[in-house]
Amino acid sequence: MDSPTAALHEGTHxxxxxxxxxxxxxxxxxxxxxxxxxxxxxxxEIMFFGGMFTAYLIYRNWYYAAFVAGSHTLSIVLxxxxxxxxxxxxxxxxxxxxxxxxxxxxxxxxxxLLTLALGLVFLxxxxxxxxxxxxxxxxxxxxxxxxxxxxxxxxxxQAAEPPLSLDMAEHTEVYFSLYFAMTGMHALHMIIGMGLxxxxxxxxxxxxxxxxxxxxxxxxxxxxxxxxxxxxxxxxLLYLISRHQ
Amino acid sequence: MSDHxxxxxxxxxxxxxxxxxxxxxxAVALLLCTALxxxxxxxxxxxxxxxxxxxxxxxxxTLVVLFFMHIKYSSKLMKLTVGAxxxxxxxxxxxxxxxxxxxxxxxx
Numbered sequence: 001m002d003s004p005t006a007a008l009h010e011g012t013h014x015x016x017x018x019x020x021x022x023x024x025x026x027x028x029x030x031x032x033x034x035x036x037x038x039x040x041x042x043x044x045e046i047m048f049f050g051g052m053f054t055a056y057l058i059y060r061n062w063y064y065a066a067f068v069a070g071s072h073t074l075s076i077v078l079x080x081x082x083x084x085x086x087x088x089x090x091x092x093x094x095x096x097x098x099x100x101x102x103x104x105x106x107x108x109x110x111x112x113l114l115t116l117a118l119g120l121v122f123l124x125x126x127x128x129x130x131x132x133x134x135x136x137x138x139x140x141x142x143x144x145x146x147x148x149x150x151x152x153x154x155x156x157x158q159a160a161e162p163p164l165s166l167d168m169a170e171h172t173e174v175y176f177s178l179y180f181a182m183t184g185m186h187a188l189h190m191i192i193g194m195g196l197x198x199x200x201x202x203x204x205x206x207x208x209x210x211x212x213x214x215x216x217x218x219x220x221x222x223x224x225x226x227x228x229x230x231x232x233x234x235x236x237l238l239y240l241i242s243r244h245q
Numbered sequence: 246m247s248d249h250x251x252x253x254x255x256x257x258x259x260x261x262x263x264x265x266x267x268x269x270x271x272a273v274a275l276l277l278c279t280a281l282x283x284x285x286x287x288x289x290x291x292x293x294x295x296x297x298x299x300x301x302x303x304x305x306x307t308l309v310v311l312f313f314m315h316i317k318y319s320s321k322l323m324k325l326t327v328g329a330x331x332x333x334x335x336x337x338x339x340x341x342x343x344x345x346x347x348x349x350x351x352x353x
Binding site: 032035036039040042043046047050053054057058061076080083084087088090091093094095098101102221222225226228229232233235236237239240241243244 | 262263264265268269271272275276279282283286287289290291294295298299301302305306309310313314319320322323326327329330333334337338341342345346
């Protein structure tokens with residue numbers, strides 16, 4: 001009790017919000033610590049996805065023709081739509097944080113619902129893409145056939161893809177492995193995020209954030225934007241950069 | 246009660262709340278960049294297609310980090326944390342790539 005911290009703590013105790021923990025001197029310090037911890041977690045997430053991005057770059061360089069052919073099987077329309085959907089969901093989440101900061105319970109609930117809905121649309125479109133991969137025998141390990149790359153047939157109105165050698169065609173399985181690993185881990189992050197959104201929705205409806213104790217919402221916002229950033233890099237790498245090769 | 250309310254108003258002042266207007270501008274910028282990167286992918290630029298696509302992606306990610314994730318308005322500790330993460334990421338990817346590039350380099 002004789003330490004300066006304790007004295008300061010005692011002196012300002014009456015002005016504390018009830019949710020300020022005792023080991024923090026000020027609310028600003030508590031908020032800073034919470035954000036700092038969340039960012040440290042996000043840095044580990046960057047390293048996690050970074051490993052897969054590095055694997056993608058290295059294998060793309062090794063089996064270049066296979067990665068180009070694999071990339072051409074993805075739908076730019078679906079990928080672009082999903083990018084727009086995810087960016088919009090980041091915007092609605094940012095608005096949710098703003099509503100929480102300014103104590104608009106109704107606005108927060110609407111923002112969470114919109115973010116949830118956009119997340120569902122993203123996963124819906126993603127599952128359409130996954131189903132297409134299943135139909136085309138492009139699912140590594142489970143249902144894969146490289147022969148469509150050895151003997152490509154032209155889609156109506158489009159020129160046929162250049163055929164690959166059998167050896168290179170088999171390496172398209174590496175492309176699809178990385179495609180499913182990266183988009184799958186991204187989708188898993190979204191599913192976890194949507195679980196947390198439902199949790200926050202219930203708490204928001206009960207008025208749990210009306211007292212300004214919104215660190216959870218702010219940190220979830222950081223998480224959701226991070227997932228958005230991962231997709232911002234996945235989209236060009238998987239869908240776009242091999243269109244002309 | 247009104248004292249209580251005022252106190253929280255002051256706290257919000259020092260925490261800096263990013264306005265919906267800024268969020269909207271950034272969201273529109275991100276959507277325009279998405280349109281731009283898709284349009285650029287239809288232009289034949291050889292190896293520059295990848296460079297342009299990644300440059301646009303880096304720009305978009307920077308907008309998200311600075312504004313949606315509030316780093317522009319955060320303390321030096323937060324800016325340094327993000328910077329340290331970015332540096333470590335680039336060092337790890339860069340070192341790995343330099344190894345592989347110097348072993349077997351196909352057409353990029």
